[in-house]
Amino acid sequence: MPEFRVSDAIPKIIAHRGASVAFPENTVQAFVGARTLGADGSELDVRRTGDGVLVVHHDAHLADGRLIRSLAREELPGFVPTLEEVFDAVDGHFLNVEIKNHDHEPDFDADQEVAIAVVDFLVQRAAGERVLVSSFDFATIQAVRSAGPEIKTGWLFWDDPDRGGANANREIERAVAHGVDSVNPHDPLVDAAVVQAAHEAGLTVNVWTVDEPDRLRELASFGVDSLITNVPDIARQALA
Numbered sequence: 001m002p003e004f005r006v007s008d009a010i011p012k013i014i015a016h017r018g019a020s021v022a023f024p025e026n027t028v029q030a031f032v033g034a035r036t037l038g039a040d041g042s043e044l045d046v047r048r049t050g051d052g053v054l055v056v057h058h059d060a061h062l063a064d065g066r067l068i069r070s071l072a073r074e075e076l077p078g079f080v081p082t083l084e085e086v087f088d089a090v091d092g093h094f095l096n097v098e099i100k101n102h103d104h105e106p107d108f109d110a111d112q113e114v115a116i117a118v119v120d121f122l123v124q125r126a127a128g129e130r131v132l133v134s135s136f137d138f139a140t141i142q143a144v145r146s147a148g149p150e151i152k153t154g155w156l157f158w159d160d161p162d163r164g165g166a167n168a169n170r171e172i173e174r175a176v177a178h179g180v181d182s183v184n185p186h187d188p189l190v191d192a193a194v195v196q197a198a199h200e201a202g203l204t205v206n207v208w209t210v211d212e213p214d215r216l217r218e219l220a221s222f223g224v225d226s227l228i229t230n231v232p233d234i235a236r237q238a239l240a
Contacts, residue, residue, distance in 0.1 A: 041093055041096065099137075119144055154181065158189070183198050187210050211235075213235075
């Protein structure tokens with residue numbers, strides 16, 4: 001299994017929602033396919049159904065407009081996998097589990113029940129170093145740390161103008177102050193100084209979402225720890 005360490009010289013390649021160009025995103029095929037295309041692991045999105053099942057899907061709604069939180073697992077299309085099904089399919093491959101919990105979405109979970117359910121699942125599966133749990137919601141990250149302090153966490157951020165923008169150094173300081181293990185910044189926010197600051201603070205740096213070969217190589221030269229990409233095969237070739 002891949003280990004994520006500040007001292008790694010070559011960044012890990014993490015397939016964004018699985019190999020999401022070659023296969024339908026967030027499907028078992030995309031996660032299995034990511035491994036065959038050279039990825040070291042995959043990133044995925046977790047939500048919860050109305051009957052409490054953790055499923056892998058990016059948006060709160062299905063394409064037909066139905067809200068996942070209001071549906072039972074058996075009402076979802078067959079291509080939407082459960083988190084358990086993905087874990088079974090990838091057989092130990094590294095997973096960055098992003099908990100979707102935005103306060104502007106209809107399934108916002110202020111009580112952090114989804115975060116606790118994810119921790120319970122990961123503990124039952126003895127996931128250990130095979131997972132990193134990330135979120136754009138800081139309270140969700142704190143809930144994960146409280147429920148499962150042994151689980152590695154990553155703070156996701158981007159330059160969202162509707163929320164006052166993001167300053168990478170400020171977000172690094174915030175992550176350190178609250179005991180988060182990694183920062184997962186949006187690509188445009190990252191330069192060599194940001195990577196150095198994060199590493200000096202003891203954080204790993206996992207950059208999303210990067211598909212262009214020259215930029216992949218540039219970020220690798222900065223010493224980032226992992227590159228989250230839609231095209232793991234192209235990323236592997238770019239770093240070869």
